[in-house]
Amino acid sequence: MTIASACMKHFRLNHLQPDHLAIVPEKGYENIDNQSELALKYLQWYEETKGVEIQSAHSEGGEFVVAGKYKVDGYIEAEDRAIEVNGCVWHACQKCFGDELDKILPNGKTVGETREDDGKRLEIIKNI
Numbered sequence: 001m002t003i004a005s006a007c008m009k010h011f012r013l014n015h016l017q018p019d020h021l022a023i024v025p026e027k028g029y030e031n032i033d034n035q036s037e038l039a040l041k042y043l044q045w046y047e048e049t050k051g052v053e054i055q056s057a058h059s060e061g062g063e064f065v066v067a068g069k070y071k072v073d074g075y076i077e078a079e080d081r082a083i084e085v086n087g088c089v090w091h092a093c094q095k096c097f098g099d100e101l102d103k104i105l106p107n108g109k110t111v112g113e114t115r116e117d118d119g120k121r122l123e124i125i126k127n128i
Contacts, residue, residue: 035063039073039085046083052076054083066125082125091118 001009035057043054054074057063064075066082074083088096089106092114097103101112109117 035073036085036087036090038087042085043074043083046074052078066128070121070125072125084122084125086118090114 040056040058043056046052047054054076055061055064056074063071063073064082065071072082073085075081076083086093092105092111097111101110101115103111105111105114107114
């Protein structure tokens with residue numbers, strides 16, 4: 001018997017109620033921060049190419065927070081540099097969405113709202 005199985009047996013016998021279902025978070029327990037595959041692949045490429053260490057959603061400390069509330073895709077502490085990878089769908093890419101400002105995106109906001117919010121956010125990040 002392993003320590004993990006002993007702990008699980010103890011939990012089941014002493015704490016789990018009969019007919020109780022566990023609800024596992026959609027993204028599991030390991031990585032709470034959401035980050036696109038595109039961003040992760042770019043950050044990995046950047047790390048390998050430039051020989052730097054980048055803090056990202058998969059780093060021990062998670063995504064770096066700027067101005068107390070804005071998470072950035074990557075942060076290079078040695079250079080005090082933040083990296084943002086603005087994918088088309090979540091950041092309302094001009095090439096993909098053009099002037100369709102009223103179109104609703106998966107985040108529930110319109111293209112116009114998303115661009116405005118992103119613009120403000122990026123301006124704050126740049127000025128820190």
